[in-house]
Amino acid sequence: MIPDFGTAANALLFLLLIPLVLFYFLKLKRPRLEIPSLVLWRQVLADARVNAPFQKFKRNLLLLLQVLLLSFTVLAAMQPFIRGRRGGIDRLAVLIDNSASMAAVSEAGGGSSLDAAVRRIDALIDGLPPGHEACIVSFSSGASLRCGFTDNRRVLRDALHSIRVEDVPGSSEDALRMVQAMSRTAPVREVVLVSDGNFEAVTDMELSFDLNFQKLPPPGPNLGITEFNASRSFSGGWDVFAVVQASADSRNAARLQISADSDSLMSETVFPAPGESQRIALRIPGEKPLTVSAVLVPDGFDSLSSDNAAYLDLPAQRPLAVYVPPSMTAFRRAFRSMGDVLLYPSDDSPGGIPAYDLVVSNVPADVDKPAACALFVGFVPPALGSMVAIQKDAGTGVVDWHKTAPLLRHVELADILLLDDPEFLPGILAGDVENAGFQVLVHGRHGPLLVERTTGPGRAFFMLFDTDRSTLPWRVGFPVMASNLRLLTMQVIGLADAVALRTGVLPALDSPAGLPWHIDGPAGYSRDAVAGPDGRLAGIPAPMVGVYDFKSADNTFPVGAALLSMDESSLATISEVHFNELSVSAGTVPMPSPRALWFPLGVVAFTFLLAEWWYFHRRPGGSVQ
Template sequence: MTFTALSSAWLFALLVPLIVFYFLKLKRPRQIVPSLVLWRQVLSDQRVNSPFQKFKRNLLLLLQILLLTLLALAAMQPFLRRNAQRSARLPVLVDVSASMGALDKNGGRSRLDEAKQRLRERIEGLPADQELCLVAFAKSARKLTGFTNNRTELRDALAALEVEDVPGDLEEALHLAQALARTTPFDRVLVLTDGNLPAKTSFELPFQLELQKLPPAGPNAGITAFNARRSGAGDWELFVQLGVTDPPPAATATVELRVGDQVIAQEQVALAPGGTLRLAFRISGAQDAAIHAVLRPGGFDSLASDNDAWLTLPAVRPLDVFVPESLAAFRHAITALDGIRIFPKADNLSPSSFDLAITDKPETQKAAPALLACTVGFVPEDIAPLVRIGKKSVTAIDWRRDSPLLQHVSLDEVIFMDDPVTAPGKDDTAFANLGCEILAHGPHGPLALVRSDDSGGTMRVHLLFHPAQSTLPFRVAFPIFTANLVERARVLAGLSEAAAIATGVLPPQSFGAGAGVAVSGPSRFARTERADERGTVAGVPAPRVGEYTFTSGGIAGKARTVGASLLSANETGLAAVSEVEFGDRMSVSTASAATKSDRSLWWTLALAGFVVLLVEWWWFQRRAVA
């Protein structure tokens, strides 16, 4: 037994006045005797020795001494040390990813509830000289409390924990713990998780890690992919992929496709243990459609969040392409493709934005915003410090054959009269820092660059040569490259392929510049955003599966709904690893048993003191009645 408040030992000094009081306040029973002759000598001795009379046995005194002793011991806050690795500061990383919402049985507890119970027991037995720091992690990590032993603060933070319908990322949590260690040193970190973690990570451990794995959840089946592809007839082919645990939740399940409250397709499937199923459906592409896929297993399914997925499909329309008259080669190649409206055109009014824009002048690029913009023959302003265009005959040294933009494109023997030259002291890393990927290399610098925004909704292709100053238009590679540009623009516009949106962060939405936008979603999600100068609302989080509604200015016509789905084979599979290998080749095994925390004894001693107090009161009242 160890004490955390030895300074309270001074309370034992109160025993001295308690005992002295009994010496000085000794009471004798009154008796009637026939004569005092024999007592005179005794009384004389008593007057002389009364301050020093011998201590007599008294049950009340013994009870009060015991009571004071128990209270003094309780004030010293004793505890039983049951963990040899006890740390003064302990960060606790709590997994709140989607799989932590899985139940152990029908109507049972989730994995997060189990983690809360274990952590609640640790908080209740927290010694006064130990501090905890609670961190929740899923796709990202966030600190819930600082290092504290305030039980109320820790309980409140624990009660506020909720599952997020996103995949888990242990490395994010460990990076946060590493940052905490720079300001508040500690040597050990505890992780509470269901074990649904990657088996390897590049993180190098600067501290001791304890992975505490919770009991496994029940069987599960869920939707792990939901996408569509446009067929030649203009219809949509929909593909739904299912993941099943071993054992499965039931022998069969039903998959429904719904538009609003109407079921447009339905199929019953057999669930193979540990298998993957892929279903195909066909629907008309004549009009916009928001498809809701629903999985209904025939038995208990431990995770509900992966049973729904949403997919938005646009109606069939031509691809809007902007190509100035000066780029005749591009206009000629694009005109040969089907399903395209090319601008500018004398008899057609140009739209405010395009799906694909190919420009050879910086001012034209700004006037024709597009999902995919391809610049030719000049260096964009932000890249100008890295490269300049010289005038020299060169050929391509290498190119990215695995890129969709250069698929089936060969630059062999193509002569370029423009020679991009990388600035002195700059290399490929400088381009990567600007988000640029080099598609083709010349002898002195990049010939072509590509970059996408963080959300993947737009793309910029920069040809640092002018096709008219090369032999490329005379090669078969040119129409193939142009067709690849068009196909990529179709993908970005959702006209050839579409995929369900995963939870985490919603894709950018377009409104009026500076417009106020209210966003509402599942689990009482609500926040207000403001569109930037381009009218874009980006970075809206989607922590839960469900439909999120964007409303601008309260106008019904400005409202739109975006569905977010889990779509994670790892979270659906509920697979738990037995150990995790880190970057320093150190492996940490997961432990299923909860680590025993130190047991505080002050409340036990205080309870015993209360019992002694009741006994003393009863004994005193008994004597008074007697």
């Protein structure tokens, strides 16, 4: 194996051999010893030279030691190293997985997978040849550049050891794309990806570098909560569901404890089969808002602890406040037949209430009524006034509609007749409507019949025809659509179902615009944020599982975030990453790192120095007389 040299230019130091040899022969002073005759010795030396090819050097052992000392010193100064594999790695990108599964341990009290990855990369940094650069990118749900390309090992190590596990699912795509973007400015020949293999197996990208996938040994068995949600029960309460997932090698049982505001609701033993999941359900009343938490207590060793808790906020159940003007008798009749709906204006409240959950109106001025959800009928929204015009009494029909849209689920619109015919103004296409912030849900013969506003607060739908001038109210689909609208509204305001929050980035929270907040979280998490001008506090990261306390001047409330990832809890790993044109197999053996040789060479040179010192200071001369 031929070594490479980090600083080959130092080979010029070999020129020092010339003055060394010259000075040696100029300065060498052997002790003189008079003997009777050289007859025997001359022949002996001749024979000895024949027998020993290096006898000439033996004659000048001191010179030989000095030459070897200088040679090994120069070689050490050239910083030789043996590459760990073929080809050079001038710029090495190191990707390290710090997703939730990397916190898994193989035994109680043992090191985590992240610790093993750090050790492996530490060795890689130690063997980094001089002048060669490396960068470190960590990835969990996203990617983070920990350290740009540098040959400073201390900087690399500091960046490496600052990486902590984030309790979020892992995905390598962002990290690979980041390195690919970095390689556009300076070529990256090889990328080392160190992970437990718990990330997506297929990545939709083309590699522009060699990927070395270093797979870590699998951790121990694990049980974890992967789903925790609730849906409105028919009785007006909540049906809470929890799913416990077992890893492929799990043989343990666990106790799932569900409690609400420190009151235990359930404690049940779960014993999912290896690689399978077990679903637990319970019903709880919905009269008041509840914060429900689920804690999994494994009976035996559990390699990952971050997936053993989940939090669910359940609002109090209440009727929907729906505004429908008295003139829209068909809609009022449809909503009146539904339960848990308060229809306005009513006899008790002829003037209505300040805010509604749902507004259904054919009055353009009602567009400004505050509501979580709205459906406007018979007019074109102001934003589309320059694109669509309604031709009265032109007559039209439905050409196509989005059958999967929540509003139109199970709604048949094929045979309805419409007197109003909305049509695109000349030069306007459907794409222009979308660019204006609307999605066309129902297409007519000459223009859109139903659009959904995709921008702004809440959800708003616009029917560009008058339902009373169509056959829609007499179709079965009409009450179905009204029911869909009610359900959609309940979902928007959170009364239909609730899902436990996942780690990563917390959903936007309603807040007075410009209100400062301070958030304290698990593991010393602390952060300040200010609500935006739209009245929403958004973009709050939640990297760890636990409860985050939101505090403002006059309000405090907790928000729990949990891992809830079947991929992470199952600890399922991949052995091959598939890209568009190739697949990369994982290597389980640690990557051979370049081996620096300057230290052993320095030791050899020091040994020669000691030998020369001994040789020079020993008793001079011989005893031949």
